[in-house]
Amino acid sequence: MTIVSKDINKAVTILNNEDVVAIPTETVYGLAGNIYSEKAIHKIFEIKQRPLFNPLIVHVHSLEKAEELVSDFPEKARQLARAFWPGSLTLVLKKSPSIPDLITAGKDTVAIRMPNHPVTLQLLQELSFPLAAPSANPFGCISPTKASHVERYFKNSISMVLEGGTCKNGIESTIIGFEDNEPVLYRLGSISLEDIIDVIGTVKIKNKKDIAPDAPGMLERHYAPKTKTYLVEDVELFIQEYKNKKIGVIRFSEPKPLPSVEILEVLSKSGDLKEAASKLYSTLHNLDTLHLDMIVAEVFPDYGLGKSINDRLSRATK
Ligand code: TXA
Ligand code: MG
Structure with a gap:
């Protein structure tokens, strides 16, 4: 114990x-x-x-x-x-x-x-x-x-x-x-x-x-949840192909609702990459306990801590 x-x-x-x-x-x-x-x-x-x-x-x-x-x-x-x-x-x-x-x-x-x-x-x-x-x-x-x-x-x-x-x-x-x-x-x-x-x-x-x-x-595959994870440029477009799946979505700051998904996690409503980085792993841990069919994350801005977030997300999807 x-x-x-x-x-x-x-x-x-x-x-x-x-x-x-x-x-x-x-x-x-x-x-x-x-x-x-x-x-x-x-x-x-x-x-x-x-x-x-x-x-x-x-x-x-x-x-x-x-x-x-x-x-x-x-x-x-x-x-x-x-x-x-x-x-x-x-x-x-x-x-x-x-x-x-x-x-x-x-x-x-x-x-x-x-x-x-x-x-x-x-x-x-x-x-x-x-x-x-x-x-x-x-x-x-x-x-x-x-x-x-x-x-x-x-x-x-x-x-x-x-x-x-x-x-x-x-x-x-x-x-x-x-x-x-x-x-x-x-x-x-x-x-x-x-x-x-x-x-x-x-x-x-x-x-x-x-x-x-x-x-x-x-290593290419690292930092990986058990749930199949995708990193995509356009979340709305991507999830259209998976209408009957239980999907968890990770977005940076866009709070626009996505009615067809089980759960939407916005890492920083105010668009702060530091806040987003601090929440990334706890969000992945949490989504990984929900028995989802897939986790779909959007690509973050390619500067500052956004680069580090994209690095980890891309290794989580291999
Ligand atoms: O934030 C962190 O760095 C955390 C906390 C606990 O300090 N530690 C961490 O350790 O991430 P670890 O073992 O998960 O990752 C350490 C990385 C590995 O990729 C390892 O290959 C690299 O550091 N590393 C260690 N010694 C090295 C060396 N002599 N040359 C190149 N890379 C090295
Ligand atoms: Mg490690």
């Missing part, structure tokens, strides 16, 4: 005991363990059914701690850390020899971030080690943005979810690495590409095929 609790001391005890705890962050809940405990890290891979070739993100409470874990901190990485930490940016940097291979899947780089959530920052401060934490969902499924989502996924396999409320950003961190000293985008996320470019200038964007081996979060 899983306990959902705000008791940070209890989480500390479990983590010191080489076991795992689900933790809140401002992006999504993570499944956390001591980066130096083989037992805890194996358990994370096992209960997520995550392939061992897919490396984990290391969570720290300060820039100084991050510096200890890497062998090189390029100036542009430092600028990004200063601009966005604590926050939803993960930096992939050359690792220090002390980072276990299990964390990095044998790579010579490590992914690090300082999450912006008071509960988890306090937890990290009370531990003598950083936490590895992938999103707390079975491999390929929708990431959790509430403690109850984690509970539903893992009620028989983890002993505690540290309660931290609803994740306010609601999609995963943006991942930036460096190749030949040049910044490269590995995963779109909670910080828009435009905001990154404002700080460090041009960023190389690899096409999906190039990215896949480096960041398996970029």
Whole structure:
């Protein structure tokens, strides 16, 4: 049985005991363990059914701690850390020899971030080690943005979810690495590409095929509901072909009623992409419990967080 609790001391005890705890962050809940405990890290891979070739993100409470874990901190990485930490940016940097291979899947780089959530920052401060934490969902499924989502996924396999409320950003961190000293985008996320470019200038964007081996979060099918999901330009036109089906629709801001659909979810009536991003996964989780024949989402605007939303929706439809 899983306990959902705000008791940070209890989480500390479990983590010191080489076991795992689900933790809140401002992006999504993570499944956390001591980066130096083989037992805890194996358990994370096992209960997520995550392939061992897919490396984990290391969570720290300060820039100084991050510096200890890497062998090189390029100036542009430092600028990004200063601009966005604590926050939803993960930096992939050359690792220090002390980072276990299990964390990095044998790579010579490590992914690090300082999450912006008071509960988890306090937890990290009370531990003598950083936490590895992938999103707390079975491999390929929708990431959790509430403690109850984690509970539903893992009620028989983890002993505690540290309660931290609803994740306010609601999609995963943006991942930036460096190749030949040049910044490269590995995963779109909670910080828009435009905001990154404002700080460090041009960023190389690899096409999906190039990215896949480096960041398996970029696998084509990922973040997927069980219900068949479609991403379309014109929802009205698309659903005309499915008159007798039970359909759930996700739209950005258009509140126009669609009488033939079972449920219409508008992610931001005021047209705010940040609000829409924060509601995306909880809406998918909810629609996925309604025994619909299909989920139909409209394509979001192709800028700012709209790009990140489209990225996740397109992977949910594969
Ligand atoms: O917002 C987030 O980043 C959440 C919260 C819990 O912090 N975590 C998260 O972890 O999304 P996960 O494991 O679901 O996704 C981590 C991604 C994977 O796609 C992984 O391949 C990539 O980070 N990654 C980790 N280490 C890497 C490395 N050394 N080089 C390239 N990609 C890496
Ligand atoms: Mg994930």
